[in-house]
Amino acid sequence: MYLKPTSPNERRQYYREEWDVKNIPDYIRESLIQREFGFDHMGRGPNDRYRVFKNMDYLRKFMRYRAPFAAYSSVAFYHKPRRRDGWIKAELVFDVDAKDIPIRSCGCSNVCEVCLNQAKDIVHGLVDTIKGDLGLSNIHVVYSGRGYHIRVLDDLVMGADSDVRSQIVKYLVGSDVPRSEYSNQGMKYNLEHFTIPFAYPQVFTNRMKQAILAVNLETEIDGVNKNILKAVIKHRDLLKDHQWGIFRKNIGPIRYHKLVKGIASLNLTLVDAKVSIDLKRILRLPTSLHSGVSMISTEIKNLETFDPFQDAVPKFVYERD
Amino acid sequence: MVSISFLNPLSPEGKDIVRELGSFEGISQDIPQLRSTVTHNPSQEIADDSEIPSNFLELALKRIEWYVKKKNHREFNGRRYAYLSDDQITKYDVISFYLLCQAIGVKFGPNSRETRVMVESQGDLIRERLGKLHVDEARQLVEQSLHLYLDDDQVHWTFFEELLSSRKIRLTELILDQGELILDHQDFMERFGPKIKHRNPLSMYQLLIGDELKELIMIKLIMQETEDYIKQVHEKAKKMVEPNPILLELAEQVAEVLSRPMQSYGYGSMGGGGGPLKAGPLNHQAFPPCVKKALEGIKSGGRNDGIVLFITPFISYARLYPDVFRMNITKRVSDQDPNLEKTENEVLPLIYEAAQRCVPPLFDDQPQEKVNINAKLGFGMHSTLKMEHEGETTWYTPMSCEKIKLHLPPLCKPDDLCKKIGNPLSYYNRRIWEVNNLKTEGSKTQEEGDAEKHSKTEVSGVQKETDLTKSNTSDPNSGGL
Structure with missing residues (x-):
């Protein structure tokens, strides 16, 4: 019943009977005329672009009558959205796709409840860092159909260029191994990331923990062989009690270093970095239908209690034979 | 007392020095006092009279030469440039800094190799100078200099947007909490002290932030300001009718200093490799x-x-x-x-x-x-x-x-x-x-009739390269390299 493609009839039914333009989040409604819209009518990618809507009613009519396969709006705000010209600013966006999580515990071929939950945990971690470390607060999480979008609308970051955004991505996902050697007045000291309970080293420790708890013997990590993986799996429960020092000792410092390095480089794919650094990206419109899996792209009020299989399934799915 | 302009020529003190000088008149005249400062520096080694800068323009070139040689010359002798770390040269140094920025801005613009070298050399010079100062004095200067930029107690990380964008600093290097950059000791203790277990929070502060992070941020901020200044000069120069010939000549000389290492000891990504690379068939x-x-x-x-x-x-x-x-x-x-x-x-x-x-x-x-x-x-x-x-x-x-x-x-x-x-x-x-x-080495050793020995000793551990040479000669499409 779930996660199957939507038929053209089901699409029409959804946009006529269930979808309501009023449910589009305020942050899009309020900037409607500054955004570019894009549509995919045939399921072959968003070829119908450069669309602009003067008001919500035009958008409502368009969606109802065209019942697109997929609908998108730009993360960018433009003076001339019809020409994608006069760029003003862009939301800072992170795309966590359950299908592309680098270390998946489920091993399914598409998406399933397990990896969607894993994606949700990752989103939790990212949002915590966006708030706690980066001090940003205008954050919206949207279920995209196959994962989650985190959309940040703080003015402090909306003018940032791609290079700044790429630095933010690296910070959030933990793709740089923090240095462990420090010096003070000529003396050298060793401080592993897990001994520093704040700032970037802590972010890194959290991401490492998440990854280590998800690995299995089939996981491919650069520089990490099956023997290391076996040892990791054997000792990883220590991390639940924050026993990192003992974990590292049991794995062996050299092998631990390889593990940390390998996971750091995999972390770069925790989010789709291309989406975050693209200043003119279009992103699935919340409330619209993901026709590939028959799920509604849904703005999430409470991430803790959100369950896509409860809160993002269109009615027609329940009417299927 | 060392002036802040010794580290940061763009500081108000530095600007005062430029204002005092007034115009370009007499800019190339000899300054006996500069020569005397250089020759009387106890750490200074002088092998030739040409090593002593006699005026602002020569000092400007010496700054660039110091950086280029330090980067490229294996037997670089820092004592030949000891005067660059002597704060007694401050007022000459500041003028030469401005001359360089203006010459490069007018002639080459902000996206040039000359600008990159200027900005990086300024960063390295500050580091060198800080290293030669007494710890307390260096610390005080860094605090003062940082204060010029970060006048507020609480600085949001987005203040560093430009430095992050140009990758002069990495976001992961900063200690952040609730969006704010933590540099101050008390601030650090208040926010992180209770979280730190089994370690002394004070020593953790000294290791993670201490002098090092403050210095890093200060240096990078000055580097960015230098780059911005060159950009400004360039923009202004576009509107000017005729740039000062002294600046154009200095720019030519800077370019000449930069081209020297390419001819003599290799420069840039080749890491010691010699000579320019010729385009050839793809390998x-x-x-x-x-x-x-x-x-x-x-x-x-x-x-x-x-x-x-x-x-x-x-x-x-x-x-x-x-x-x-x-x-x-x-x-x-x-x-x-x-x-x-x-x-x-x-x-x-x-x-x-x-x-x-x-x-x-x-x-x-x-x-x-x-x-x-x-x-x-x-x-x-x-x-x-x-x-x-x-x-x-x-x-x-x-x-x-x-x-x-x-x-x-x-x-x-x-x-x-x-x-x-x-x-x-x-x-x-x-x-x-x-x-x-490898090929050159190979042909040399062959000439010596010792090819076998060569392949065993000099090529050890570089199997890939040997394969490459082979494939290159056997593949008719790859041509001769």
């Missing part, structure tokens, strides 16, 4: 792992980026202008391939083959990408390469490793050499250089 064995992987074809989702943005610039530069980063001179394809013969016969076929190996083949569903490939070669949005269209778009330079990791993460499977380079083109050049070097 597939020398391609970095990411290029080899991309040439095998890319899966849907990464095809456009992989072929158009990554492979097209890489293959074209590797074949036609491998020196681009070292020379830092923008060129057109036709400057390197006047009748576009190599581009049509060697570059494009390789790109097209890679495109067809994609899954699904790129041109099957997106034939318009051929136009985009032409655009990235600098020939505008047209379906054929025509000279009259050249220049409508710019010839894209190869993506850096950093960009590849972000845009095309599955391609990045680094090997040992990858760790030493930042761009796949540097990897290619390095491998080619190794092959050439």
Whole structure:
């Protein structure tokens, strides 16, 4: 019943009977005329672009009558959205796709409840860092159909260029191994990331923990062989009690270093970095239908209690034979 | 007391020094006091009279020369430039700093190699000078200097947007809490003290922030301001009728100092490799792992980026202008391939083959990408390469490793050499250089009638390079390197 493609009839039914333009989040409604819209009518990618809507009613009519396969709006705000010209600013966006999580515990071929939950945990971690470390607060999480979008609308970051955004991505996902050697007045000291309970080293420790708890013997990590993986799996429960020092000792410092390095480089794919650094990206419109899996792209009020299989399934799915 | 302008010529004190001097008049006159300061410096070594700067302009050139030699000369002797760390030269040094920025701004602009060298040399000079000062004095100067930039107690990390954008600092290097940069000791203790267990919070502060992070941030802020100043000069110079000839002459001399290491001891990404690199037929064995992987074809989702943005610039530069980063001179394809013969016969076929190996083949569903490939070669949005269209778009330079990791993460499977380079083109050049070097070494030893011994000793541990040499000579398509 779930996660199957939507038929053209089901699409029409959804946009006529269930979808309501009023449910589009305020942050899009309020900037409607500054955004570019894009549509995919045939399921072959968003070829119908450069669309602009003067008001919500035009958008409502368009969606109802065209019942697109997929609908998108730009993360960018433009003076001339019809020409994608006069760029003003862009939301800072992170795309966590359950299908592309680098270390998946489920091993399914598409998406399933397990990896969607894993994606949700990752989103939790990212949002915590966006708030706690980066001090940003205008954050919206949207279920995209196959994962989650985190959309940040703080003015402090909306003018940032791609290079700044790429630095933010690296910070959030933990793709740089923090240095462990420090010096003070000529003396050298060793401080592993897990001994520093704040700032970037802590972010890194959290991401490492998440990854280590998800690995299995089939996981491919650069520089990490099956023997290391076996040892990791054997000792990883220590991390639940924050026993990192003992974990590292049991794995062996050299092998631990390889593990940390390998996971750091995999972390770069925790989010789709291309989406975050693209200043003119279009992103699935919340409330619209993901026709590939028959799920509604849904703005999430409470991430803790959100369950896509409860809160993002269109009615027609329940009417299927 | 050391003046803050010794570290930061752009500080109000530094600007006062410039104001006092007034005009360019007498700028090239000898300053006996400068000579005397240099010669009386107890750490100074002088082998030749020409090593002593006699006026502002000579001092300016010495600043650049110091940086270039330090970077490139294995037997660099810092004591020959000891005066650069003597705060008694401050008022001359500040003037020479402004002269350099203005000369470079007027003549070369902000995106030039000269600007990069100027900005980096300023950063290195500050570091050098701080290292020679007494700890307390250095600490005080850093605090003062930082205070000029960060006048508020609480600084949001977005204040450093420019430094982050130019990658002068990494976000992961900063200690952040609730968006604020933590530098102050008390602030640190208040926010993180209770979280720290089994360690002394004070020593953790000294290790994680202490003098080091403050110095780093101060230095990078001054470097950024230097870059911004050069940019300003450049913008103003565009509106000026005639720039001062003294500045133009100084700019020429700076360029001359920068070109010296290329002739004498190698400069830039070659890491000690000699001589300019000539463009030659492509050697597939020398391609970095990411290029080899991309040439095998890319899966849907990464095809456009992989072929158009990554492979097209890489293959074209590797074949036609491998020196681009070292020379830092923008060129057109036709400057390197006047009748576009190599581009049509060697570059494009390789790109097209890679495109067809994609899954699904790129041109099957997106034939318009051929136009985009032409655009990235600098020939505008047209379906054929025509000279009259050249220049409508710019010839894209190869993506850096950093960009590849972000845009095309599955391609990045680094090997040992990858760790030493930042761009796949540097990897290619390095491998080619190794092959050439091996061949030269090989022919030398052969001349000595000792070829066997050579292959056992000098080539040990570089199996790949030996394979390369072999493949190069046996593959008729690869030509002679």
